[in-house]
Amino acid sequence: MATDSANTVDQPQVTGPPTAADYVAVEASPEFAKLRKALRGFVFPMTAAFFLWYALYVILSAYARGFMDTKIVGHINVALIFGLLQFVSTFVIAWLYSRYADKNLDPTADAIRAKLENKA
């Protein structure tokens, strides 16, 4: 195919599938920088947050037995509540990410993709 020059870096093609040059151009575009920032700005801090929260649970299980053994209601103690809260936080983070991605990631990603794949 005459328009397919995926193996060489040259000027962005006007038509045809995305070329290496197209990808380089898009990666350098402000629109893509915004998308990258939106993604990393959410997933990196969120990963750090849930990992620390989980690590806190594991470390307390190992080293804060007195605290974890405290009874709250009947036979339900802090350790069980803490464990159940890990379930709650997992469900909540999954839901937050889904909402965030729908609103802040998908529209930009779709727009960039459409531009790349249907070069006018």
Added chain:
Amino acid sequence: MSARDITIVLFLVFVAFTLGITIWASRQTKDATDFYAGGRSFSGFQNGMAIGGDYMSAASFLGIAGIIALYGYDGFLYSIGFLVAWLVALLLVAELLRNSGKYTMADVLAFRMKQKPVRTAAAVSTITVSIFYLLAQMVGAGALVALLLGIKPGQTFLGMDADTAKIATIIMVGALMIIYVTIGGMKGTTYVQIVKAFLLMTGAAVMTIMVFAAFKFNLSDLLGDAAAKSGKGDAFLEPGQRYGVENPKDALATFYSKMDLLSLGIALVLGTAGLPHILIRFYTVPTAKAARKSVLWAIGIIGTFYLMTLALGFGAAALVGGKNITALDKAGNIAAPELARVLGERYLGGETGGAIMLAVIAAVAFATILAVVAGLTLASSSSLAHDFYANVIKGGQASERQEVRVARISALVIGAVSIVLAIRAQTLNVAFLVALAFAVAASGNLPAILYSLFWKRFNTTGAVSAIYGGLIMAVVLVFFSPVVSGSATAMFPKSDWHWFPLSNPGLISIPFGFFCGWLGTILSKTPPDGPEKYAELEVRSLTGAGAH
């Protein structure tokens, strides 16, 4: 009909039904995308169910219920780690992998690297992880059958004693997984996993409701009764019975035990997103958005299931009792099936009710094992065919037909090898094999995947160093750990060459894998393999442009 007959009939119904689906799926399997990725035609919900079916293994169902029943609270740590781990997959891996890869984990790792070394490393790691995991499931199936069919020493079943029945089960499980994968490919395997997830969730839900009904839906009463029956009192509901055990006379032993708890914790949470049989599931949906939806469904399904393990485990402790469980099986794997029998007697009426309930849950357990081993066989044979045969040996020149043919042959070979290994490895501890698979996945695969996706400077040397470094460190540490030698519960209890004090290598091997990937990258003189390839990977992984 006895419970044993009902189990066998139900299991045969499941096998017949899934084989029917497999044959139907084989008619829909025409090209490589169908075979490896189910034609990318599954919905987010279907794939979420299939991920659940792929992930919730017998180790989860029988193993966690057993640990909680015998050791109380500490078993819950597994449930939590196995669930929280899905956030790594959701936030960092699933969508980007779906957009940039085609059939295997190595598609992403090798995207901007030299194909041969990276794909070889990825294939070695994929097959290592999958075989450890496969052995765990198959050995577990063999051990279970004698228990579930109630073959006691000296008794026979269809003319087989317990040992012969174990071997027969391993061969049968192996044969079925080969059939599912070679005939049905990813489509057949996916439907088997969906059906299994449905059966397992239904079975666990019915048991959970029955357990709660027995305690008038009062969680505190259930826990109190479990603690009282355990003979350990409140300590049964607190951390420290199994992991991070405190030994007042031996400060060093206490220290190591607590380090082991941290090590297990980190391996559980970071292993999932590096398991090849889980990663390839993201290719079965059409878009990254569908991959996200499937992880969301999976988190819902798997989370609900692990919450139910609490009821199953403490229910078994309260209603069956630790002593009755260990009398049948020291490892506690029989806790959930025995609980089913007791619940059946209570709610379905007498011995017959108990027999029916036990039979149903036993059949569900076998279905669970079959779905997981099929997923593992598919992942390892895909990697052998697509990564090693097509891209390393044939240099990317193999035709689709050849590739799929090799994948089918690989499934046969891997299945046969696993059968032989599983028969020889019957004395291995099942939980140990699963933990090792998770540790290798977290130490070798996860660093390579994350660096590939997020670090521009990362290169071929870095990828190969991360995979081999993490893999070798994990395996070596386990080999010199008390799990293999030098303790009463070791593989070789009579020898002692151990010097590494922890049973789980994760605490050392996971940071080591990340370190190797970083060091290999900065020390290598080769420039990053083409900045424009990283541009392509980044744009593609974030937007889906040019995705398969």
